[in-house]
Amino acid sequence: MAVGILLITHPGVGTALLETATRLLGKLPVACAAFELAFDADMAAALPRASAMLKRVQGEDGALLLTDVYGASPARLAHQLTQIAAPCHRVAGLSLPMLLRVMNYSEQGLDDLARTAAAGGRNGVVLDDA
Numbered sequence: 001m002a003v004g005i006l007l008i009t010h011p012g013v014g015t016a017l018l019e020t021a022t023r024l025l026g027k028l029p030v031a032c033a034a035f036e037l038a039f040d041a042d043m044a045a046a047l048p049r050a051s052a053m054l055k056r057v058q059g060e061d062g063a064l065l066l067t068d069v070y071g072a073s074p075a076r077l078a079h080q081l082t083q084i085a086a087p088c089h090r091v092a093g094l095s096l097p098m099l100l101r102v103m104n105y106s107e108q109g110l111d112d113l114a115r116t117a118a119a120g121g122r123n124g125v126v127l128d129d130a
Contacts (some may be wrong), residue, residue, distance in 0.1 A: 002059030003110050005102060007034040007094060008050065008078045009068040014094075021099050029106040031057040037074045050077055054085055062087035062110040064102065066094045066117060089114040097124025 007014035014034025022028055035050045054063055063085065065078040070092035078090045091098070091114055101120025108116060 002030065003061050003106070003108075003113050004031040004054075004057035004059040004063045005033075005066065006050075006054050006057050006063055006081075007032070007066050007099075008074045008081075009034065009036055009094060010072070010074060011036045011038060013068050017094065017096055017099050020096060021103055024100065025103055028103055030103070031059060033057045035077075037077055039073075041073065043073065043077060043080075046077060047080055050081060051084065054081055054088075058085065058088075062089070064088075064110065064113055064117060065090040066098065066102070067092050068094045091117040091121070093118075093121045095121050095124050097121065 014036050018032055018034050033053050035053050037046055065081060065088060067075040067078045067090060069075060075092050082088045082090050087110055089110055098117050098121035102113060102117050105116045
């Protein structure tokens with residue numbers, strides 16, 4: 001199975017996470033890219049650019065859109081992409097643990113990989129009482 005990964009984030013977030021994941025894992029197992037939406041971006045103008053980037057990474061089994069903050073402009077852009085590109089799932093709350101989990105289970109199908117991403121984000125948060 002091949003699912004592509006597109007990070008849709010605020011400026012500086014997606015690129016940094018992909019660079020860190022690449023440094024930790026070496027070559028990433030699936031096609032990945034980061035689309036960073038400027039704070040003052042025109043959403044109508046950003047949509048075709050994000051769609052073009054999605055087409056470059058989309059695998060034969062679809063694409064997983066990982067976005068940083070639910071409800072923010074990048075997440076809304078990701079939602080628009082899910083409406084025009086299929087199959088596609090969006091998961092918000094992007095973190096390094098989420099991204100690493102996705103990369104480690106990249107052979108999963110789109111539905112399972114979306115659930116794995118969400119679990120990676122939840123399980124990556126630990127309250128250390130020490």
